[in-house]
Amino acid sequence: MYIVTGLPYAGKSVLSRELVRRFGFGYASVDDEITSGRYDVTTMSQPDWNDVYSRAYDKLESLLRAGQTVVFDGASLTRSERRNLRTIAEQCGAVPVLVYVDTSPEETAERRLKNVSTRERAHLKGETMRTALGMFEEPTADERPIVYNAGLDLERWVEENVEA
Template identity: 35%
Template sequence: MLIVMAGLPGAGKSAVAAELGRKLGAPVVSVDPIEAAMWRAGVTRSQPTGLAAYVVAEVVADGVLALDQTVIVDAVNAVEEARQQWRSLAARHGVPVVFVEVVCSDEATHRRRLEGRARQIDGFPEPTWEVVQRRRTEFAPWSHDRLVLDSVQDVPRNVSTVLGRLGAAS
């Protein structure tokens, strides 16, 4: 199965992805560390490293699916092209794809989490609240089904909700 996390930076998708990965014994392929690794390797930030990181994440997820294992992709997935990339990957492997969008309905909580987080991804600056607000306006409407989680709920509850959906999807 391919599980695709989506949502704005700081909304809580990585926390859900990490705990879900632990519960399922599934690897989590995260786009941000991939992009940071490109920069550390000398690829300039003026290059389309965001797009390239999605392509690398797809190749890694493809390899995991080829082993008949579940994989979780952790990325913003704000545009339809990114979402279609994951649907196509799942179709090539004949596995279900489940999209999980994580939102934070409390703007003050979202901002506090974003400004207080330190993921320690070497070379990857945390986005500012202004960047997140701009990304919000660029977030494309969804054209396909997805599970929406509110990170105001705690991670164990949200993971339990995802596990319930996965049982129905398999």
């Protein structure tokens, strides 16, 4: 199981979908649950977020119990959230691997501004973005993250870090 973490607009979904496309992995996505639940991220309440995450976790567990390798695409901003995901993986007999999409706050801010016009993804309000930045706990060495950023050669990174 691959747990993908990083700031909003870091490129987590792009990397996650590429892994799913290349290897046929299962996919559990917070963004997909937002879309399927017809939520608007600009107006979501805490109970809405709880629902979205609960559904994404349920999908993750179902796929893992079916024996699939799964990419979990959510912000996974805090250590406790990542710990919960590792626990789910281990309870399902999967080995959790943390992938940190390391994109600077400055770059994510530029991508967010660009998204205002392109609408390539759901747009986060400034307040939501500030909350996410304040919540984010960069992975520590004891979490054993595999680091990816857009400056790396994707082919080589996949070859060195992803097991099909």
